[in-house]
Amino acid sequence: MTITATFFLIAGLGLIAWVFARARAGRFIQSGVASVHSLPSYHGWYAAMWAVVPAILFLLVWSTIAPALGSYQVLESPLAAGLPTDAFERAAILSEARALSHNPDLKVFNDAAVKLAPLYAAADSKYAMIGALAAFLLCFAGGAFAFTRIRPDFRARTQVERTVMFGLLLASLIAILATLGIVASLIFETVRFFGMVSPFEFLFGLDWNPSDKVVDGQATGFGAVPLFWGTVFIGAIIAMLVAIPLGLMSAVYLTQYASANVRKWMKPILEILAGVPTVVYGYFAALTVAPALRSFAVSIGITDASSESALAAGLVMGVMIIPFVSSMADDSIAAVPGSMRDGSLAMGATKSETIKQVLIPAALPGVVGGVLLAVSRAIGETMIVVMAAGLAANLTANPFASVTTVTTQIVQLLTGDTDFDSPMTLAAFALGLTLFVVTLLLNIVALQIVKRYREAYD
Amino acid sequence: MLDNLASATTKPKMSARDVRVFYGPKEAIKGVSIDIDMDNVVAFIGPSGCGKSTFLRTLNRMNDTIPIARVEGDITLDGENIYSSSMDVVQLRARVGMVFQKPNPFPKSIYDNVAYGPRIHGLAPNKAELDQIVENSLVRAGLWNEVKDRLQDSGTALSGGQQQRLCIARAIAVDPEVILMDEPCSALDPIATAKIEELIHELRGRYAIVIVTHNMQQAARVSQKTAFFHLGTMVEYGDTSDIFTNPREERTRDYITGRYG
Numbered sequence: 001m002t003i004t005a006t007f008f009l010i011a012g013l014g015l016i017a018w019v020f021a022r023a024r025a026g027r028f029i030q031s032g033v034a035s036v037h038s039l040p041s042y043h044g045w046y047a048a049m050w051a052v053v054p055a056i057l058f059l060l061v062w063s064t065i066a067p068a069l070g071s072y073q074v075l076e077s078p079l080a081a082g083l084p085t086d087a088f089e090r091a092a093i094l095s096e097a098r099a100l101s102h103n104p105d106l107k108v109f110n111d112a113a114v115k116l117a118p119l120y121a122a123a124d125s126k127y128a129m130i131g132a133l134a135a136f137l138l139c140f141a142g143g144a145f146a147f148t149r150i151r152p153d154f155r156a157r158t159q160v161e162r163t164v165m166f167g168l169l170l171a172s173l174i175a176i177l178a179t180l181g182i183v184a185s186l187i188f189e190t191v192r193f194f195g196m197v198s199p200f201e202f203l204f205g206l207d208w209n210p211s212d213k214v215v216d217g218q219a220t221g222f223g224a225v226p227l228f229w230g231t232v233f234i235g236a237i238i239a240m241l242v243a244i245p246l247g248l249m250s251a252v253y254l255t256q257y258a259s260a261n262v263r264k265w266m267k268p269i270l271e272i273l274a275g276v277p278t279v280v281y282g283y284f285a286a287l288t289v290a291p292a293l294r295s296f297a298v299s300i301g302i303t304d305a306s307s308e309s310a311l312a313a314g315l316v317m318g319v320m321i322i323p324f325v326s327s328m329a330d331d332s333i334a335a336v337p338g339s340m341r342d343g344s345l346a347m348g349a350t351k352s353e354t355i356k357q358v359l360i361p362a363a364l365p366g367v368v369g370g371v372l373l374a375v376s377r378a379i380g381e382t383m384i385v386v387m388a389a390g391l392a393a394n395l396t397a398n399p400f401a402s403v404t405t406v407t408t409q410i411v412q413l414l415t416g417d418t419d420f421d422s423p424m425t426l427a428a429f430a431l432g433l434t435l436f437v438v439t440l441l442l443n444i445v446a447l448q449i450v451k452r453y454r455e456a457y458d
Numbered sequence: 459m460l461d462n463l464a465s466a467t468t469k470p471k472m473s474a475r476d477v478r479v480f481y482g483p484k485e486a487i488k489g490v491s492i493d494i495d496m497d498n499v500v501a502f503i504g505p506s507g508c509g510k511s512t513f514l515r516t517l518n519r520m521n522d523t524i525p526i527a528r529v530e531g532d533i534t535l536d537g538e539n540i541y542s543s544s545m546d547v548v549q550l551r552a553r554v555g556m557v558f559q560k561p562n563p564f565p566k567s568i569y570d571n572v573a574y575g576p577r578i579h580g581l582a583p584n585k586a587e588l589d590q591i592v593e594n595s596l597v598r599a600g601l602w603n604e605v606k607d608r609l610q611d612s613g614t615a616l617s618g619g620q621q622q623r624l625c626i627a628r629a630i631a632v633d634p635e636v637i638l639m640d641e642p643c644s645a646l647d648p649i650a651t652a653k654i655e656e657l658i659h660e661l662r663g664r665y666a667i668v669i670v671t672h673n674m675q676q677a678a679r680v681s682q683k684t685a686f687f688h689l690g691t692m693v694e695y696g697d698t699s700d701i702f703t704n705p706r707e708e709r710t711r712d713y714i715t716g717r718y719g
């Protein structure tokens with residue numbers, strides 16, 4: 001009996017428990033017992049929960065330990081006596097034997113695996129049976145327990161609500177735990193990386209030319225400053241030079257000048273822009289903008305213009321970020337109380353004076369928060385820079401030159417043909433962690449600013 | 459209705475003739491005529507929703523900022539029609555200032571709040587004169603002594619009553635001829651209210667003042683003339699003492715004795 005089949009059977013039993021418990025509770029009401037605490041369906045849910053949840057939890061745990069139990073049993077057998085003692089080799093043979101037991105046509109490398117395969121088939125099916133039986137027992141026991149508790153005054157509703165709350169809590173914890181797990185693995189690999197390259201060299205070194213070469217116990221060419229610079233140059237400087245003025249102006253237009261009709265059309269269109277997959281922007285940057293910029297640069301006499309340029313990536317990224325900035329700015333400006341605007345107009349200020357001197361200053365904290373969020377998005381953006389900015393780790397302020405960014409290099413390092421524990425692979429984790437910390441800080445600061453600003457007007 | 463109008467010998471500062479205001483198809487002001495002179499504080503009273511604020515806003519064309527609002531009739535300031543095409547709204551609002559129901563200082567320093575109007579209208583050629591204008595306005599608004607040591611603090615950090623006096627100082631700073639106040643005390647506590655009322659007494663004569671209030675004691679305390687509005691019309695306009703002791707209209711009497719509203 002496979003785990004999946006067991007799972008569905010238990011779900012079916014849960015349904016049956018639900019039906020019976022509900023019917024039994026329903027009889028209390030029909031028989032006119034004075035005060036029935038919970039509706040029949042709550043009793044149904046209560047019984048179903050008792051039937052299903054413990055059994056499923058058990059199955060989950062069992063499915064993680066059963067393979068180990070199977071291997072243990074195989075190793076106990078005399079046939080396994082001749083296996084190599086090296087743990088790594090032995091594990092390789094065992095996993096091959098197990099794969100063979102599922103799929104007899106498999107090509108094998110270790111002949112030892114062939115004679116172990118039947119043992120595996122037997123052991124695994126034995127433990128699967130034991131697991132299924134135990135799960136059914138739990139299912140029946142749980143259901144029966146719940147069934148005996150069905151009484152008019154039993155507070156099934158309270159119990160069900162509490163379980164639901166617990167389930168929701170669990171769901172929200174999963175996202176948090178996943179994040180923590182990711183961060184932990186980043187930190188772990190980064191620490192390994194810093195065993196090969198000093199953090200100081202990594203954070204402040206000017207030479208990015210990663211290789212497996214190790215000199216004096218230290219890998220060389222891992223100075224990440226050119227990447228940090230490229231990231232800032234594209235994401236925080238060029239892109240923001242495009243996105244901040246355009247986003248702000250479009251927000252001012254939409255909140256202050258556009259008629260309700262225009263607003264009704266423009267706002268969703270801007271928001272759709274935010275949903276365009278970044279790879280599409282990447283195409284646009286690489287195939288249209290970059291060549292155009294290059295011929296422009298050549299025509300004004302910049303001969304060393306590269307066909308991949310910081311400017312192309314930055315401009316397109318700026319356009320991509322516009323809706324982001326504009327919607328944050330829009331919210332902030334709309335949140336400025338109308339009385340403020342009226343106060344200024346009543347002083348004889350014109351509309352543009354009012355916008356410039358009252359609305360934007362009043363909305364500024366919110367706008368700044370929005371811009372910081374936009375920056376954190378821009379520096380984490382990958383597709384556009386991979387396609388349009390290039391791979392050359394130049395430390396240059398020339399927008400027509402090719403530069404590279406943290407995200408581009410992460411892709412580069414991880415898609416290369418290198419060992420998992422080479423400094424080149426590990427460097428990707430160190431870069432990822434750096435990026436993570438920076439964006440995290442930006443987000444915290446931005447949200448703090450936005451929150452303070454909201455409080456000021458609430 | 460015309461016999462209510464000032465038979466005074468002095469020319470009125472502002473006068474309205476048969477003013478109608480529409481919000482879309484809805485007529486919110488149905489033909490109001492009134493004269494406002496320099497010497498008297500005029501109070502507008504009436505149940506809420508009767509159009510006091512709407513009418514007040516026609517006097518400095520703040521209704522222009524409401525897209526669906528439309529104004530008909532004539533309103534003059536020193537005999538000049540304020541809705542004529544030759545009238546510059548920016549100039550008009552500098553001459554007819556406004557104080558709102560809820561204090562609305564800008565999120566700027568106290569100094570910059572008061573200096574806002576003079577800067578926009580280019581009233582002060584240099585810093586020294588601007589300083590002088592700011593000081594004079596704050597003195598006149600009775601706020602100088604409380605804020606003179608912290609002019610660079612944010613205006614929004616003041617108490618509600620101080621904020622409202624700051625807004626009055628801000629309005630005074632452009633040296634207007636008329637000041638319109640829309641329930642300026644309704645968000646304030648009694649002590650702050652008393653300060654504003656005292657201030658209105660002191661400002662009287664220098665500026666023509668119109669104050670909307672739903673507090674009849676307040677109307678009696680601060681105004682010399684009172685207009686009673688009801689359902690978009692002006693029912694009665696006369697000396698405050700007459701309105702409160704001896705109203706001519708039944709509806710005015712009912713309102714004042716608290717029978718409705």
Ligand SMILES: Nc1ncnc2c1ncn2[C@@H]1O[C@H](COP(=O)(O)OP(=O)(O)O)[C@@H](O)[C@H]1O
Pocket residue numbers: 481486504505506507508509510511512513524526
């Ligand atoms: N911006 C607006 N748009 C539409 N109708 C309005 C607007 N402002 C006021 N009104 C309507 O005009 C009438 C008069 O309102 P208002 O002048 O605010 O009365 P008051 O100040 O006496 O309480 C009310 O019926 C109100 O609903």
Ligand SMILES: [Mg+2]
Pocket residue numbers: 510511512640
């Ligand atoms: Mg009002």
